[in-house]
Amino acid sequence: MIWLGLAVAIFLGAFIASPPHIFKNSPLTWLAPTVILFLAIAWNISPSLPGQPAGKFYGLIFHFYGASLLTAMFGPAIALSILFPVAFLGVYVVQGNYEAASQHYLMVCVLPTFFAYLSIQIIQRFIPKHLFVLILGNGYVAAFMSVILSGTFLLVAKMLMGEAGQLDIEGWLLGLIIIAFMEGSLSGMLLAIMLIFRPHWVSTYNEEAYMSR
Structure with a gap:
Protein backbone atom coordinates (compact mmCIF):
# COMPACT_ATOMS: atom_id res chain seq x y z
CA MET A 1 0.00 0.00 0.00
CA ILE A 2 2.93 2.35 0.61
CA TRP A 3 4.07 2.04 -3.01
CA LEU A 4 0.55 2.64 -4.28
CA GLY A 5 -0.01 5.61 -1.98
CA LEU A 6 3.25 7.24 -3.06
CA ALA A 7 2.52 6.65 -6.75
CA VAL A 8 -1.00 8.08 -6.45
CA ALA A 9 0.27 11.10 -4.48
CA ILE A 10 2.86 11.91 -7.17
CA PHE A 11 0.30 11.45 -9.94
CA LEU A 12 -2.24 13.72 -8.24
CA GLY A 13 0.44 16.33 -7.56
CA ALA A 14 1.52 16.25 -11.21
CA PHE A 15 -2.06 16.37 -12.46
CA ILE A 16 -2.87 19.37 -10.24
CA ALA A 17 0.36 21.09 -11.31
CA SER A 18 -0.55 20.69 -15.00
CA PRO A 19 -2.13 23.70 -16.73
CA PRO A 20 -5.89 23.85 -16.05
CA HIS A 21 -8.06 21.90 -18.50
CA ILE A 22 -4.96 21.00 -20.57
CA PHE A 23 -6.25 17.48 -21.20
CA LYS A 24 -9.53 18.87 -22.52
CA ASN A 25 -7.73 20.85 -25.23
CA SER A 26 -6.15 19.71 -28.49
CA PRO A 27 -3.81 17.95 -29.05
CA LEU A 28 -3.86 16.17 -25.66
CA THR A 29 -7.55 15.26 -25.96
CA TRP A 30 -6.57 12.56 -28.46
CA LEU A 31 -2.78 12.49 -28.16
CA ALA A 32 -2.71 11.48 -24.47
CA PRO A 33 -4.85 8.30 -24.97
CA THR A 34 -2.79 7.41 -28.04
CA VAL A 35 0.50 7.77 -26.15
CA ILE A 36 -0.86 5.77 -23.20
CA LEU A 37 -1.88 2.88 -25.44
CA PHE A 38 1.35 2.96 -27.45
CA LEU A 39 3.63 2.96 -24.41
CA ALA A 40 1.58 0.30 -22.61
CA ILE A 41 2.11 -1.99 -25.61
CA ALA A 42 5.78 -1.02 -26.00
CA TRP A 43 6.53 -1.87 -22.39
CA ASN A 44 5.20 -5.39 -22.86
CA ILE A 45 7.06 -6.32 -26.04
CA SER A 46 10.56 -5.48 -24.79
CA PRO A 47 13.11 -8.20 -24.02
CA SER A 48 14.62 -8.73 -20.57
CA LEU A 49 18.31 -8.71 -19.75
CA PRO A 50 20.20 -11.92 -18.96
CA GLY A 51 19.91 -13.05 -15.36
CA GLN A 52 17.20 -10.56 -14.42
CA PRO A 53 13.66 -11.55 -13.36
CA ALA A 54 10.94 -10.82 -15.88
CA GLY A 55 8.18 -8.41 -14.98
CA LYS A 56 10.29 -6.30 -12.62
CA PHE A 57 11.73 -2.88 -13.34
CA TYR A 58 15.06 -3.78 -11.82
CA GLY A 59 15.35 -6.31 -14.61
CA LEU A 60 15.45 -3.29 -16.94
CA ILE A 61 13.14 -5.00 -19.39
CA PHE A 62 12.02 -1.91 -21.30
CA HIS A 63 13.72 -0.67 -24.45
CA PHE A 64 11.62 2.51 -24.62
CA TYR A 65 10.37 4.36 -21.56
CA GLY A 66 8.96 7.48 -23.23
CA ALA A 67 9.34 9.55 -20.06
CA SER A 68 12.11 11.78 -21.41
CA LEU A 69 10.34 12.43 -24.72
CA LEU A 70 7.11 13.39 -22.95
CA THR A 71 9.08 15.66 -20.61
CA ALA A 72 10.74 17.42 -23.55
CA MET A 73 7.40 17.83 -25.30
CA PHE A 74 5.03 18.76 -22.51
CA GLY A 75 7.02 19.28 -19.31
CA PRO A 76 7.35 17.00 -16.26
CA ALA A 77 3.88 17.54 -14.79
CA ILE A 78 1.99 16.51 -17.93
CA ALA A 79 4.48 13.69 -18.55
CA LEU A 80 3.89 12.18 -15.10
CA SER A 81 0.13 12.59 -15.51
CA ILE A 82 0.20 10.62 -18.77
CA LEU A 83 2.61 7.98 -17.52
CA PHE A 84 0.51 7.01 -14.50
CA PRO A 85 -2.21 5.26 -16.56
CA VAL A 86 0.56 3.80 -18.75
CA ALA A 87 2.03 2.03 -15.71
CA PHE A 88 -1.30 0.64 -14.59
CA LEU A 89 -2.53 -0.28 -18.06
CA GLY A 90 0.77 -1.83 -19.09
CA VAL A 91 1.56 -3.55 -15.79
CA TYR A 92 -1.50 -3.95 -13.56
CA VAL A 93 -3.83 -5.08 -16.35
CA VAL A 94 -1.22 -7.60 -17.53
CA GLN A 95 0.13 -8.82 -14.18
CA GLY A 96 -2.77 -7.99 -11.87
CA ASN A 97 -0.35 -6.66 -9.27
CA TYR A 98 -0.94 -3.08 -8.14
CA GLU A 99 2.32 -3.04 -6.14
CA ALA A 100 4.34 -3.90 -9.24
CA ALA A 101 2.44 -1.25 -11.20
CA SER A 102 3.17 1.33 -8.51
CA GLN A 103 6.87 0.45 -8.48
CA HIS A 104 6.98 0.68 -12.26
CA TYR A 105 5.46 4.14 -12.14
CA LEU A 106 7.92 5.34 -9.51
CA MET A 107 11.01 3.82 -11.06
CA VAL A 108 10.30 3.68 -14.79
CA CYS A 109 8.37 6.95 -14.98
CA VAL A 110 9.13 9.27 -12.07
CA LEU A 111 12.90 8.73 -11.91
CA PRO A 112 13.53 9.07 -15.68
CA THR A 113 11.23 12.10 -15.84
CA PHE A 114 13.13 13.78 -13.01
CA PHE A 115 16.54 13.11 -14.55
CA ALA A 116 15.35 14.07 -18.04
CA TYR A 117 13.95 17.37 -16.74
CA LEU A 118 17.19 18.04 -14.85
CA SER A 119 19.24 17.33 -18.00
CA ILE A 120 17.03 19.57 -20.13
CA GLN A 121 17.32 22.43 -17.64
CA ILE A 122 21.12 22.15 -17.60
CA ILE A 123 21.27 22.05 -21.40
CA GLN A 124 19.00 25.06 -21.80
CA ARG A 125 20.93 27.03 -19.20
CA PHE A 126 24.50 26.39 -20.31
CA ILE A 127 24.38 25.41 -23.99
CA PRO A 128 23.77 28.03 -26.73
CA LYS A 129 20.31 27.83 -28.25
CA HIS A 130 20.43 26.10 -31.60
CA LEU A 131 17.92 23.78 -33.26
CA PHE A 132 20.50 21.02 -33.53
CA VAL A 133 21.29 21.41 -29.82
CA LEU A 134 17.57 21.23 -29.03
CA ILE A 135 17.16 17.94 -30.90
CA LEU A 154 18.53 1.69 -8.64
CA LEU A 155 21.73 -0.34 -8.84
CA VAL A 156 23.27 1.63 -5.98
CA ALA A 157 20.04 1.33 -4.00
CA LYS A 158 20.01 -2.47 -4.42
CA MET A 159 23.67 -2.69 -3.41
CA LEU A 160 23.00 -0.63 -0.28
CA MET A 161 20.16 -3.00 0.57
CA GLY A 162 22.60 -5.92 0.47
CA GLU A 163 21.43 -7.44 -2.80
CA ALA A 164 24.72 -7.05 -4.68
CA GLY A 165 25.35 -10.80 -4.55
CA GLN A 166 22.16 -11.43 -6.55
CA LEU A 167 23.14 -9.07 -9.35
CA ASP A 168 25.20 -9.48 -12.48
CA ILE A 169 26.64 -5.98 -12.19
CA GLU A 170 28.66 -6.20 -15.39
CA GLY A 171 25.61 -7.40 -17.32
CA TRP A 172 23.47 -4.72 -15.68
CA LEU A 173 25.81 -1.89 -16.71
CA LEU A 174 26.27 -3.25 -20.23
CA GLY A 175 22.53 -3.65 -20.69
CA LEU A 176 21.94 -0.21 -19.24
CA ILE A 177 24.19 1.38 -21.85
CA ILE A 178 22.45 -0.51 -24.66
CA ILE A 179 19.00 0.49 -23.41
CA ALA A 180 20.13 4.11 -22.96
CA GLY A 188 15.84 12.14 -30.49
CA MET A 189 14.30 10.84 -33.71
CA LEU A 190 10.72 11.35 -32.52
CA LEU A 191 11.48 14.81 -31.16
CA ALA A 192 13.00 15.81 -34.50
CA ILE A 193 9.87 14.61 -36.30
CA MET A 194 7.67 16.57 -33.90
CA LEU A 195 9.73 19.73 -34.40
CA ILE A 196 9.34 19.42 -38.16
CA PHE A 197 5.63 18.60 -38.35
CA ARG A 198 4.17 19.69 -34.97
CA PRO A 199 6.55 22.22 -33.35
CA HIS A 200 3.73 23.61 -31.18
CA TRP A 201 3.60 20.27 -29.39
CA VAL A 202 7.14 20.77 -28.02
CA SER A 203 7.02 23.03 -24.98
CA THR A 204 10.83 23.42 -24.83
CA TYR A 205 10.88 24.84 -28.36
CA ASN A 206 10.78 28.62 -28.72
CA GLU A 207 10.74 29.70 -32.36
CA GLU A 208 12.03 33.21 -31.64
CA ALA A 209 14.95 31.90 -29.59
CA TYR A 210 15.92 29.02 -31.85
CA MET A 211 15.14 30.40 -35.32
CA SER A 212 15.93 34.11 -35.00
CA ARG A 213 19.41 33.56 -36.45
Missing part, protein backbone atom coordinates in the same frame (compact mmCIF):
# COMPACT_ATOMS: atom_id res chain seq x y z
CA LEU A 136 20.43 16.41 -29.72
CA GLY A 137 20.25 17.74 -26.17
CA ASN A 138 16.57 17.60 -25.24
CA GLY A 139 15.93 14.56 -27.38
CA TYR A 140 18.96 12.28 -27.34
CA VAL A 141 21.13 13.39 -24.41
CA ALA A 142 18.28 13.92 -21.94
CA ALA A 143 16.80 10.50 -22.74
CA PHE A 144 20.19 8.81 -22.56
CA MET A 145 20.97 10.38 -19.20
CA SER A 146 17.50 9.64 -17.83
CA VAL A 147 18.10 5.91 -18.36
CA ILE A 148 21.72 5.88 -17.20
CA LEU A 149 21.04 7.87 -14.03
CA SER A 150 17.83 6.00 -13.18
CA GLY A 151 19.46 2.61 -13.67
CA THR A 152 22.57 3.63 -11.72
CA PHE A 153 20.41 4.99 -8.89
CA PHE A 181 21.33 4.31 -26.56
CA MET A 182 18.01 2.89 -27.76
CA GLU A 183 16.04 5.32 -25.60
CA GLY A 184 18.14 8.28 -26.73
CA SER A 185 17.94 7.33 -30.42
CA LEU A 186 14.16 6.88 -30.40
CA SER A 187 13.53 10.02 -28.34
Whole structure:
Protein backbone atom coordinates (compact mmCIF):
# COMPACT_ATOMS: atom_id res chain seq x y z
CA MET A 1 0.00 0.00 0.00
CA ILE A 2 2.93 2.35 0.61
CA TRP A 3 4.07 2.04 -3.01
CA LEU A 4 0.55 2.64 -4.28
CA GLY A 5 -0.01 5.61 -1.98
CA LEU A 6 3.25 7.24 -3.06
CA ALA A 7 2.52 6.65 -6.75
CA VAL A 8 -1.00 8.08 -6.45
CA ALA A 9 0.27 11.10 -4.48
CA ILE A 10 2.86 11.91 -7.17
CA PHE A 11 0.30 11.45 -9.94
CA LEU A 12 -2.24 13.72 -8.24
CA GLY A 13 0.44 16.33 -7.56
CA ALA A 14 1.52 16.25 -11.21
CA PHE A 15 -2.06 16.37 -12.46
CA ILE A 16 -2.87 19.37 -10.24
CA ALA A 17 0.36 21.09 -11.31
CA SER A 18 -0.55 20.69 -15.00
CA PRO A 19 -2.13 23.70 -16.73
CA PRO A 20 -5.89 23.85 -16.05
CA HIS A 21 -8.06 21.90 -18.50
CA ILE A 22 -4.96 21.00 -20.57
CA PHE A 23 -6.25 17.48 -21.20
CA LYS A 24 -9.53 18.87 -22.52
CA ASN A 25 -7.73 20.85 -25.23
CA SER A 26 -6.15 19.71 -28.49
CA PRO A 27 -3.81 17.95 -29.05
CA LEU A 28 -3.86 16.17 -25.66
CA THR A 29 -7.55 15.26 -25.96
CA TRP A 30 -6.57 12.56 -28.46
CA LEU A 31 -2.78 12.49 -28.16
CA ALA A 32 -2.71 11.48 -24.47
CA PRO A 33 -4.85 8.30 -24.97
CA THR A 34 -2.79 7.41 -28.04
CA VAL A 35 0.50 7.77 -26.15
CA ILE A 36 -0.86 5.77 -23.20
CA LEU A 37 -1.88 2.88 -25.44
CA PHE A 38 1.35 2.96 -27.45
CA LEU A 39 3.63 2.96 -24.41
CA ALA A 40 1.58 0.30 -22.61
CA ILE A 41 2.11 -1.99 -25.61
CA ALA A 42 5.78 -1.02 -26.00
CA TRP A 43 6.53 -1.87 -22.39
CA ASN A 44 5.20 -5.39 -22.86
CA ILE A 45 7.06 -6.32 -26.04
CA SER A 46 10.56 -5.48 -24.79
CA PRO A 47 13.11 -8.20 -24.02
CA SER A 48 14.62 -8.73 -20.57
CA LEU A 49 18.31 -8.71 -19.75
CA PRO A 50 20.20 -11.92 -18.96
CA GLY A 51 19.91 -13.05 -15.36
CA GLN A 52 17.20 -10.56 -14.42
CA PRO A 53 13.66 -11.55 -13.36
CA ALA A 54 10.94 -10.82 -15.88
CA GLY A 55 8.18 -8.41 -14.98
CA LYS A 56 10.29 -6.30 -12.62
CA PHE A 57 11.73 -2.88 -13.34
CA TYR A 58 15.06 -3.78 -11.82
CA GLY A 59 15.35 -6.31 -14.61
CA LEU A 60 15.45 -3.29 -16.94
CA ILE A 61 13.14 -5.00 -19.39
CA PHE A 62 12.02 -1.91 -21.30
CA HIS A 63 13.72 -0.67 -24.45
CA PHE A 64 11.62 2.51 -24.62
CA TYR A 65 10.37 4.36 -21.56
CA GLY A 66 8.96 7.48 -23.23
CA ALA A 67 9.34 9.55 -20.06
CA SER A 68 12.11 11.78 -21.41
CA LEU A 69 10.34 12.43 -24.72
CA LEU A 70 7.11 13.39 -22.95
CA THR A 71 9.08 15.66 -20.61
CA ALA A 72 10.74 17.42 -23.55
CA MET A 73 7.40 17.83 -25.30
CA PHE A 74 5.03 18.76 -22.51
CA GLY A 75 7.02 19.28 -19.31
CA PRO A 76 7.35 17.00 -16.26
CA ALA A 77 3.88 17.54 -14.79
CA ILE A 78 1.99 16.51 -17.93
CA ALA A 79 4.48 13.69 -18.55
CA LEU A 80 3.89 12.18 -15.10
CA SER A 81 0.13 12.59 -15.51
CA ILE A 82 0.20 10.62 -18.77
CA LEU A 83 2.61 7.98 -17.52
CA PHE A 84 0.51 7.01 -14.50
CA PRO A 85 -2.21 5.26 -16.56
CA VAL A 86 0.56 3.80 -18.75
CA ALA A 87 2.03 2.03 -15.71
CA PHE A 88 -1.30 0.64 -14.59
CA LEU A 89 -2.53 -0.28 -18.06
CA GLY A 90 0.77 -1.83 -19.09
CA VAL A 91 1.56 -3.55 -15.79
CA TYR A 92 -1.50 -3.95 -13.56
CA VAL A 93 -3.83 -5.08 -16.35
CA VAL A 94 -1.22 -7.60 -17.53
CA GLN A 95 0.13 -8.82 -14.18
CA GLY A 96 -2.77 -7.99 -11.87
CA ASN A 97 -0.35 -6.66 -9.27
CA TYR A 98 -0.94 -3.08 -8.14
CA GLU A 99 2.32 -3.04 -6.14
CA ALA A 100 4.34 -3.90 -9.24
CA ALA A 101 2.44 -1.25 -11.20
CA SER A 102 3.17 1.33 -8.51
CA GLN A 103 6.87 0.45 -8.48
CA HIS A 104 6.98 0.68 -12.26
CA TYR A 105 5.46 4.14 -12.14
CA LEU A 106 7.92 5.34 -9.51
CA MET A 107 11.01 3.82 -11.06
CA VAL A 108 10.30 3.68 -14.79
CA CYS A 109 8.37 6.95 -14.98
CA VAL A 110 9.13 9.27 -12.07
CA LEU A 111 12.90 8.73 -11.91
CA PRO A 112 13.53 9.07 -15.68
CA THR A 113 11.23 12.10 -15.84
CA PHE A 114 13.13 13.78 -13.01
CA PHE A 115 16.54 13.11 -14.55
CA ALA A 116 15.35 14.07 -18.04
CA TYR A 117 13.95 17.37 -16.74
CA LEU A 118 17.19 18.04 -14.85
CA SER A 119 19.24 17.33 -18.00
CA ILE A 120 17.03 19.57 -20.13
CA GLN A 121 17.32 22.43 -17.64
CA ILE A 122 21.12 22.15 -17.60
CA ILE A 123 21.27 22.05 -21.40
CA GLN A 124 19.00 25.06 -21.80
CA ARG A 125 20.93 27.03 -19.20
CA PHE A 126 24.50 26.39 -20.31
CA ILE A 127 24.38 25.41 -23.99
CA PRO A 128 23.77 28.03 -26.73
CA LYS A 129 20.31 27.83 -28.25
CA HIS A 130 20.43 26.10 -31.60
CA LEU A 131 17.92 23.78 -33.26
CA PHE A 132 20.50 21.02 -33.53
CA VAL A 133 21.29 21.41 -29.82
CA LEU A 134 17.57 21.23 -29.03
CA ILE A 135 17.16 17.94 -30.90
CA LEU A 136 20.43 16.41 -29.72
CA GLY A 137 20.25 17.74 -26.17
CA ASN A 138 16.57 17.60 -25.24
CA GLY A 139 15.93 14.56 -27.38
CA TYR A 140 18.96 12.28 -27.34
CA VAL A 141 21.13 13.39 -24.41
CA ALA A 142 18.28 13.92 -21.94
CA ALA A 143 16.80 10.50 -22.74
CA PHE A 144 20.19 8.81 -22.56
CA MET A 145 20.97 10.38 -19.20
CA SER A 146 17.50 9.64 -17.83
CA VAL A 147 18.10 5.91 -18.36
CA ILE A 148 21.72 5.88 -17.20
CA LEU A 149 21.04 7.87 -14.03
CA SER A 150 17.83 6.00 -13.18
CA GLY A 151 19.46 2.61 -13.67
CA THR A 152 22.57 3.63 -11.72
CA PHE A 153 20.41 4.99 -8.89
CA LEU A 154 18.53 1.69 -8.64
CA LEU A 155 21.73 -0.34 -8.84
CA VAL A 156 23.27 1.63 -5.98
CA ALA A 157 20.04 1.33 -4.00
CA LYS A 158 20.01 -2.47 -4.42
CA MET A 159 23.67 -2.69 -3.41
CA LEU A 160 23.00 -0.63 -0.28
CA MET A 161 20.16 -3.00 0.57
CA GLY A 162 22.60 -5.92 0.47
CA GLU A 163 21.43 -7.44 -2.80
CA ALA A 164 24.72 -7.05 -4.68
CA GLY A 165 25.35 -10.80 -4.55
CA GLN A 166 22.16 -11.43 -6.55
CA LEU A 167 23.14 -9.07 -9.35
CA ASP A 168 25.20 -9.48 -12.48
CA ILE A 169 26.64 -5.98 -12.19
CA GLU A 170 28.66 -6.20 -15.39
CA GLY A 171 25.61 -7.40 -17.32
CA TRP A 172 23.47 -4.72 -15.68
CA LEU A 173 25.81 -1.89 -16.71
CA LEU A 174 26.27 -3.25 -20.23
CA GLY A 175 22.53 -3.65 -20.69
CA LEU A 176 21.94 -0.21 -19.24
CA ILE A 177 24.19 1.38 -21.85
CA ILE A 178 22.45 -0.51 -24.66
CA ILE A 179 19.00 0.49 -23.41
CA ALA A 180 20.13 4.11 -22.96
CA PHE A 181 21.33 4.31 -26.56
CA MET A 182 18.01 2.89 -27.76
CA GLU A 183 16.04 5.32 -25.60
CA GLY A 184 18.14 8.28 -26.73
CA SER A 185 17.94 7.33 -30.42
CA LEU A 186 14.16 6.88 -30.40
CA SER A 187 13.53 10.02 -28.34
CA GLY A 188 15.84 12.14 -30.49
CA MET A 189 14.30 10.84 -33.71
CA LEU A 190 10.72 11.35 -32.52
CA LEU A 191 11.48 14.81 -31.16
CA ALA A 192 13.00 15.81 -34.50
CA ILE A 193 9.87 14.61 -36.30
CA MET A 194 7.67 16.57 -33.90
CA LEU A 195 9.73 19.73 -34.40
CA ILE A 196 9.34 19.42 -38.16
CA PHE A 197 5.63 18.60 -38.35
CA ARG A 198 4.17 19.69 -34.97
CA PRO A 199 6.55 22.22 -33.35
CA HIS A 200 3.73 23.61 -31.18
CA TRP A 201 3.60 20.27 -29.39
CA VAL A 202 7.14 20.77 -28.02
CA SER A 203 7.02 23.03 -24.98
CA THR A 204 10.83 23.42 -24.83
CA TYR A 205 10.88 24.84 -28.36
CA ASN A 206 10.78 28.62 -28.72
CA GLU A 207 10.74 29.70 -32.36
CA GLU A 208 12.03 33.21 -31.64
CA ALA A 209 14.95 31.90 -29.59
CA TYR A 210 15.92 29.02 -31.85
CA MET A 211 15.14 30.40 -35.32
CA SER A 212 15.93 34.11 -35.00
CA ARG A 213 19.41 33.56 -36.45
